[in-house]
Amino acid sequence: MAFDLRFTKGHGTGNDFVLFSDPEGETELTPTRIAAVCDRHFGVGADGIIRAVRSDRLPDGAAALAEDPAATWFMDYWNADGSPSEMCGNGIRVFTRYLVDQGLVELGPDEWIAIGTRAGVRRVRALGNGGFEADLGTWRLDGGEPLVRAKNLPVARPGLGIDVGNPHVVVALADDSELDGLDLAYLPILEPQPQAGANVEFVVPAEPLVEGGRGRIRMRVHERGSGETLSCGTGAVASALAVRHWAGSGAPDEWVVQVAGGVVGVRMAAEADGEHVLLAGPAELVFDGVLSLA
Numbered sequence: 440m441a442f443d444l445r446f447t448k449g450h451g452t453g454n455d456f457v458l459f460s461d462p463e464g465e466t467e468l469t470p471t472r473i474a475a476v477c478d479r480h481f482g483v484g485a486d487g488i489i490r491a492v493r494s495d496r497l498p499d500g501a502a503a504l505a506e507d508p509a510a511t512w513f514m515d516y517w518n519a520d521g522s523p524s525e526m527c528g529n530g531i532r533v534f535t536r537y538l539v540d541q542g543l544v545e546l547g548p549d550e551w552i553a554i555g556t557r558a559g560v561r562r563v564r565a566l567g568n569g570g571f572e573a574d575l576g577t578w579r580l581d582g583g584e585p586l587v588r589a590k591n592l593p594v595a596r597p598g599l600g601i602d603v604g605n606p607h608v609v610v611a612l613a614d615d616s617e618l619d620g621l622d623l624a625y626l627p628i629l630e631p632q633p634q635a636g637a638n639v640e641f642v643v644p645a646e647p648l649v650e651g652g653r654g655r656i657r658m659r660v661h662e663r664g665s666g667e668t669l670s671c672g673t674g675a676v677a678s679a680l681a682v683r684h685w686a687g688s689g690a691p692d693e694w695v696v697q698v699a700g701g702v703v704g705v706r707m708a709a710e711a712d713g714e715h716v717l718l719a720g721p722a723e724l725v726f727d728g729v730l731s732l733a
């Protein structure tokens with residue numbers, strides 16, 4: 440059966456997405472279709488698909504509405520291989536820009552919008568510099584410290600498991616040459632392997648490590664379900680949290696994370712329900728199109 444899709448292509452620091460609007464949740468999204476759309480040779484090409492659907496049309500959306508009735512739109516996020524994810528930090532900024540661009544929501548300066556996700560409700564606001572900031576909520580060390588093997592890494596290294604709505608394992612490397620030498624076309628191997636899989640981030644300090652009170656790191660990532668990407672927002676957040684954890688007391692609560700596709704900002708802020716972590720960065724919509732797949 441033919442599958443026609445009217446879409447918008449967008450990205451946040453090079454982490455790219457095919458976005459489309461399906462308010463009533465009528466489009467049948469199968470892993471095969473998603474992988475075909477995201478295919479960089481035979482489809483549009485993207486790290487993931489994001490569907491804008493009314494929250495009351497999906498079971499996960501109903502849960503989001505129960506948490507916050509203002510979360511009327513749901514970010515239905517899927518990785519390039521057709522697997523779902525709970526959260527996407529770059530995606531939620533691009534999704535918010537898409538909702539505004541499509542006239543589906545109005546967003547005043549500094550006004551927060553509530554978005555439904557599989558990880559729960561998340562809030563996003565537009566920044567004066569054209570970018571967006573997403574409050575990714577509370578986070579937790581998930582207790583795991585798996586050993587991580589990656590191609591061109593001579594010995595296995597310990598990772599730190601962090602959950603920021605989706606699962607991450609962060610690995611500290613020695614220096615830029617070790618980071619640049621990794622071949623992330625190959626899947627890093629985790630021992631033990633987390634049941635739900637994990638996004639794996641490799642980090643090194645940037646030079647200087649702290650500037651103007653903000654910590655600075657470089658990161659590369661192998662995303663669950665998408666492979667190596669130019670950026671991962673939740674990965675940047677997990678990396679900053681991991682490096683702050685390793686640095687101990689006195690480490691900054693604001694971080695600049697350099698990724699292959701640009702720079703994002705991370706800050707930690709105390710809230711009534713625990714410490715929240717927030718992610719700021721660009722959100723670009725680059726073209727619209729119609730895709731017809733046989």
Ligand SMILES: N[C@@H](CCC[C@H](N)C(=O)O)C(=O)O
Pocket residue numbers: 454487518523524525526527528529530605606638662663664665668670671672673674
């Ligand atoms: N690129 C995203 C994360 C997308 C989901 C991830 N691959 C997963 O499976 O959890 C981001 O910017 O956070």
